[in-house]
Amino acid sequence: MVTRLSASDATFYHLENTSTPMYVGSLSILRKPRAGLSYETLLATVEQRLPQIPRYRQKVREVALALARPVWVDDRDFDITYHIRRSALPSPGSDAQLHDLVARLGSRPLDKTRPLWEMYLVEGLTKNRIAIYTKSHQALVNGMTALEIGHVIADRTQKPPEFGEDIWIPAREPSDRQLVMGAIGEWITRPTSQLAALRDTVTEVATNAGELAAVGRRVADVARTVARGTAPSSPLNTRVSRNRRFSVAEHRLDDYRMVRARYDCDVNDVVLAVVAGALRNWLLSRGEPVTPSTTVRAMAPMSVYPDAELDTAGPGQAISEVSPFLVDLPVGEGNAVVRLSQIAHATESHSTAASLVDARTIVTLSGFAPPTLHAMGIRVATGFSARLFNLLITNVPGAQKQMYVAGTKLLETYAVPPLLHNQVLAIGVTSYNGMLYFGINADRDAMSDVDVLPSLLRESLEELLEAAK
Numbered sequence: 001m002v003t004r005l006s007a008s009d010a011t012f013y014h015l016e017n018t019s020t021p022m023y024v025g026s027l028s029i030l031r032k033p034r035a036g037l038s039y040e041t042l043l044a045t046v047e048q049r050l051p052q053i054p055r056y057r058q059k060v061r062e063v064a065l066a067l068a069r070p071v072w073v074d075d076r077d078f079d080i081t082y083h084i085r086r087s088a089l090p091s092p093g094s095d096a097q098l099h100d101l102v103a104r105l106g107s108r109p110l111d112k113t114r115p116l117w118e119m120y121l122v123e124g125l126t127k128n129r130i131a132i133y134t135k136s137h138q139a140l141v142n143g144m145t146a147l148e149i150g151h152v153i154a155d156r157t158q159k160p161p162e163f164g165e166d167i168w169i170p171a172r173e174p175s176d177r178q179l180v181m182g183a184i185g186e187w188i189t190r191p192t193s194q195l196a197a198l199r200d201t202v203t204e205v206a207t208n209a210g211e212l213a214a215v216g217r218r219v220a221d222v223a224r225t226v227a228r229g230t231a232p233s234s235p236l237n238t239r240v241s242r243n244r245r246f247s248v249a250e251h252r253l254d255d256y257r258m259v260r261a262r263y264d265c266d267v268n269d270v271v272l273a274v275v276a277g278a279l280r281n282w283l284l285s286r287g288e289p290v291t292p293s294t295t296v297r298a299m300a301p302m303s304v305y306p307d308a309e310l311d312t313a314g315p316g317q318a319i320s321e322v323s324p325f326l327v328d329l330p331v332g333e334g335n336a337v338v339r340l341s342q343i344a345h346a347t348e349s350h351s352t353a354a355s356l357v358d359a360r361t362i363v364t365l366s367g368f369a370p371p372t373l374h375a376m377g378i379r380v381a382t383g384f385s386a387r388l389f390n391l392l393i394t395n396v397p398g399a400q401k402q403m404y405v406a407g408t409k410l411l412e413t414y415a416v417p418p419l420l421h422n423q424v425l426a427i428g429v430t431s432y433n434g435m436l437y438f439g440i441n442a443d444r445d446a447m448s449d450v451d452v453l454p455s456l457l458r459e460s461l462e463e464l465l466e467a468a469k
Helices: 006-016 041-051 095-106 149-154 175-191 191-207 209-215 219-226 252-265 267-285 337-346 370-382 450-468
Strands: 022-032 056-061 071-074 084-088 119-124 127-138 244-252 298-299 302-304 321-323 328-329 393-397 406-415 425-432 434-441
Touching: 006 370, 006 450, 022 095, 022 370, 022 434, 041 084, 041 119, 041 149, 041 328, 071 328, 071 425, 095 127, 095 149, 095 244, 127 149, 149 393, 209 244, 219 328, 244 252, 244 406, 252 267, 252 337, 267 298, 267 337, 267 393, 267 425, 267 450, 298 337, 302 370, 321 370, 328 337, 337 450, 370 406, 406 425, 406 434, 434 450
Parallel strands: 084 119, 298 393, 393 425
Antiparallel strands: 022 127, 022 406, 056 071, 119 127, 244 434, 298 328, 302 321, 425 434
């Protein structure tokens, strides 16, 4: 089957370069079962779910002379063993070694001659654990008709549900001549729409009109976001190299709920305040000038309720809207409670605040939604000029009970958000089963000290907890 990429999908496809690969990553830590999680079992599990994510068996074909946007075509040579790979950590198999592996794998662009995703089963991790790391191209996941693979391979029970037999017969791949003739035919029959499509593809980074329609954004929100102007100068904004560093942090969700209850705000506000405190101390540790008015502007896309009922959402349907939101983190403010108050006031004034998805309702969504919600948030952020903000923070709620992958307990889950143009830090936050998991992706050259951020995040949280007593 041949389907032309949407204007936004085509933009993500063309935006990629060797320094900023346009993928959405996730890292899952699982409890190794007695019999182990075999590579063959993981292959079988993913194969069973592929009918729910048909894009994962399609590749992108470009049209000669760029006469039209590229098309999705079935990959007649689809080989799941190319996409799902095995890796093993050398002894002792520490978390630091795992994070180094994720950083190396994350720095590599995906193979554009094949379906745009990879999955790695990582063995040899200490404490009787295994890991699964996945990469999906941003063009692949739009949250409306295409979900992230992590969304569909997680189950709510240890015994996976039954799936019918998958009989997939790939359609014949069109020749270059057929693609050109198809493009010419569209120009002849629909010249106005073709001109509009071409214009959208060229100007998508600035206006993101196609994406606005795709995720149902409100025009007022977008206009207000763009009107904020250029972000303040920051060491977070410099040339991005090809190399990455990855780190993580984990906090108890109850600690955030306690602060939320004490100061009558939202968990998302507390998350942003904790990040603000950590960035303040990071800047100070570097000897950077920090004045009372110093701010760091974050793009923090918000997951909000769609108009339809959440519990009707299933694979292939819209699971949520994601709204753009810029917030100036008051890193110059020395008082943690005042930082939180300022952030809570900013989010309360946002027009979508009343309809935010939270961790108590996200469980009604089909599958394990965080990977797709992170992907949608990243798409929203990428639709705006990186000059408007200093860093990306995606924060999405997940199921608050035990989940499983191929019958194996999912212990921890971390987003691995991509670095955007001239942005050397991105943070993805996921709530799951009573915990908050921070995935911290950074440029290896510009942020060689990224390993201090987990402890700084902990210190920032402790400040708020102490004040809330």
